[in-house]
């Protein structure tokens with residue numbers, strides 16, 4: 803019996819060795835990404851503004867672009883439609899937040915989560931719109947168009963004025979209404995929830 807097991811084990815080792823020898827180190831498929839291809843994907847923007855491209859745009863400049871490229875899904879004034887509501891600043895500081903807010907709003911469509919009441923960083927609007935919108939043709943907006951649309955969304959949410967230009971300098975300085983409501987997650991495990 804012991805001998806049989808030994809033979810079986812030896813056979814297994816031999817099979818594994820053959821398998822290891824026959825799998826190539828490289829499969830020879832794919833090509834190395836070019837610097838241009840990497841640059842096209844490397845478009846993340848950080849809360850401090852790192853990654854924002856040159857360019858500029860105001861809400862006034864953004865209005866016609868929004869009407870043409872965004873309104874069909876998000877409504878003429880950002881009230882929502884096939885796509886999410888994008889405008890709606892209430893509830894501001896006084897309202898409940900997080901799971902409390904979810905319970906308080908109880909699915910009410912008149913108090914949706916929006917940029918105005920929930921997003922902590924203005925730079926995320928630029929990042930998200932440039933990478934994901936319009937949902938039917940993501941990646942087609944220029945930097946100027948994206949700044950102008952970001953400005954339009956911020957102005958509609960009553961966070962900046964219609965004439966303020968958003969660019970790599972001004973956008974990171976915009977303080978979002980919900981900014982202070984996010985806290986670093988320093989939970990230690992267990993039941994602590996902040």
Ligand code: HEC
Pocket residue numbers: 868871872873874875876884885886887888915916917927930931935936937938951
């Ligand atoms: C074809 C429909 C469509 C068009 C056109 C469109 N969107 Fe969207 N948008 C969506 C959908 C659907 C979502 C939700 C995506 C998800 O949650 O994954 C969304 C989400 C968003 C969000 C995130 C909202 C949130 O609070 O999470 C923003 C901001 C946004 N769109 C901006 C724009 C802008 C600016 C334009 C115009 C350049 C645009 N969208 C055009 C369908 C569209």
